[in-house]
Amino acid sequence: MPHSAAGRWGWAAALTLAGLGVAGAIVWAATGGAPWRAGAGMAVLGATAATWAFFAGLALARGLLSFAWAPLGVARTFLDEALRMRVAVVFVCVLLLLLVTLPLTLDPGSPLRYRIQTFLSYTLGATGLLLSFMTIFLACGTVCHEVEDKRIYTVLSKPLSRGAYLLGKGIGLALLNALLLCVAGLAIWGFTRLLATQPALDAEDARAVAEDVLVARKTLAPEASAGLEEEVRRRIREVETNDPAFVAETGRAAFERQVRHQVELNAHNLSPHQRRTFIFTGLEQAVRDRAAVQLRMRMRTSGAPPNLELLMRIAFNGRERGIRMPVNAYLVLPVPLEEIGPDGRLELTIVHENPLAPQQTFETTATFLPGEGLEVLYAAGSFEGNLARALAMQWIKLIFLSGLGLCAATFLGFPVASLLALMVFVFASSSGYLGEALEFFGENTPGEAAKLLAAVLKAVVGVLAAVLKQFSRFAPVDAVVSGRLVEGGEVWACAGWIGLAWTGATGATAWLIFRKREVARGAS
């Protein structure tokens, strides 16, 4: 960053010239007929918007931090530190490199929707990962290095409480992350729109890009069947009676979870010639907005060869039709709006029977797994809004990581603090998988000692996974990539859990430790 007034004017002049050049490029692109020209204009617009957002955001952040309040002074100096030590610049360079090179690696022969989804998945994932690492290293580094270099002597000899010092660092980190997420978001948006101007393979591909990817679709799962709870209770009683040892060995809670899961699976199974009805509710908005509604299904079978298509029947509100149902692949069907009741209710019946020759029905059990195996989707928002909400959620998680890094730095040196914060981050990110994997951990461990060790480990990791599972629950990248709505409620829940509860707890811990810490060393 320029240090002198002359330097600042030089930067301003260069940016103005660049802006004028970009404006010319956009006009040139907009007046051309070829789609690539519009796409190029869009990309330039995205890159320019990202650059200007960076400078405008920086100016805004500096403006916000100019008030005479000591923590803001700390935040502002932290921002200067991050920018002048080239941390932010390195991040932006890596991101731009990724954005430019990634489209070149995508197979131009593959469907456009997959190319866009790959691009979104990689860039959003990389942005989150890079910023997470950057946040942890910066948060740990800024406190640890100030203590090690003794700069903190001067800072804490001023009328700045330990809590205000940490708060200032946290504010600085939050602003820096907001700034970089804005830049990354604008760049990703620009390049995604550029990719979308590429020719699709066919009409279906073009439709999928518009209706399945660059959109925010609300997802509805079928309601639980009326007898589900009763069936769960019945199965539990049955096993308790017949095999009480199994219940004791598995543990009551885990046993009940397993039974419930099995009953839910059974409720989504269809034996040959079986008919099952699923009810979807909450489609009022789709009807009101005249939105495109889709039924998305994925069938798993036991024993059917892959690439096989089974002939089946489905019915909306009783009106049946035949379909070709692929095995282990998604089938997306449009749902006519007139099939949805005024109360937003849709009744779907699936009949596992060949409509042309019932006796030739393939003898296998078809399963439409709960979740992605059977759902109704409709457009409820734009891709841009979805992207913004996903980035907001990412920002909240980064705020927590800032608190985590600062907390570790209040009592540890830089290498150990970074390592600890990274471990918690990795553990929290994978807590969902860990929680599931723990169900089966230690089942076949031989020997009593090993069993005990496994049990202790399982208990410790289980508690941690349970505590940290919210972190992996709020993972919006998959939703954006698959064009699913990142709901505002989810963002607020993320803000409440991660932003307030977790960050508050780590911040309070950091304060309690730091206020008692002797920041000076013993040399006299």
Next chain:
Amino acid sequence: MSNDAPTALVECRGLTKVFRDFWLRPRVKALNGLDLEIRAREVFGLLGPNGSGKSTTIKLILGLLHPTAGRISVFGRLPSDVRAKAKIGYLPEESYLYRFLNARETLEYYGRLFELERSERRRRIDMLLEMVGLEAVQHRPVGEYSKGMQRRIGLAQALINDPELLILDEPTTGLDPIGTRQIKDLILHLKARGKTVLLCSHLLADVEDVCDRVTVLYGGRVRAQGTVDELLAKRDAVIFETEGLKPEEVEPVRALIESAGHAKVRRVEAPRKKLEALFLELVEQAHAEGATTHGAGAGGPVAGFLGAGAESAVAAEPVLTPAAVALTGTRVDREVLTELAQPAASQPVSVPAPAAEAQTSPPAADRQVLNKLLSGAETETPQPKPPAPAKPAQPLLNDAARVDRSVLDDLLDKDRRS
């Protein structure tokens, strides 16, 4: 300035600090039941060899360390209380600065920590940059500064809040003689404006020049404490200083003194100018010739906001151009000049302290002899010394007096060695 009895700004009672290792076993007892009191409007020196507990004491006063036992009160509050810290300026033993910030940004940062309003912050920064002579290089990152320049910006940050208590830990480390002189003048200036200064230094001459009271630490305990004059007074010798005498004129004087029967003349020699004065003279000469430098400037007047409320008459006085101070006799400020120059100009014999005067003054008969000897300088008849309680018998600092002081210091040094 108020005439109230000096109040203790910093009070340590039974202060003990034990550093422990990772397993919480006692490793070093840095302070051992230290009792200390720093009073308002005094320059207090903290002396001691390495490891004696000086820096630990300062860090405890600033709340950077917590005492193992004992009590510290700073402005009547706990050291961790930000209301106490708002009145403190601190220059650590090394200027621990943000290398990526330039001088102005550094001061902006510390000004923000005091929650100074923008306009006031900028006003003070301008004055401080001028004062420490870094105006021309204010946009260079401080990481590129020499050690001396870093000390200067460190000093400026310590003054940004117009502190009531200024804590200086080895303030002249890394400074050239100009900077050293500047620091000492600044300390005197701040004292004149009613500030309190805690000075921790290895350079005993610096401490001796500016401190009212001194504490010497060793092994975390107080070994000596009192005013500089109380501690340094040498009561069995008297120094005269005259204009140049030829060798043949010296002998009658010696004979006369020795014939008085009370004292033997131990040493008669021509005084030398101090190296510091010569250095400052050369710099001033180079400055007058327009020679350029890429380092810090000579420094400007003391920032007017420093203690402006306490001593408004001083604020406008241009001071602290070190070479000018050294050579032209421009004083730190008029008040100090009055306070210090008067007794020195009128008192050819340096007397350690008013309290010691009765013991060290020659008897009446001897005085007559001396008057005879000095009959050629009738105009310099000694005048009663005006009361200067805060700084008893501090030597002159005007041009002529500076040479006198050099001589006196020189003689004192030699005398001490003899």
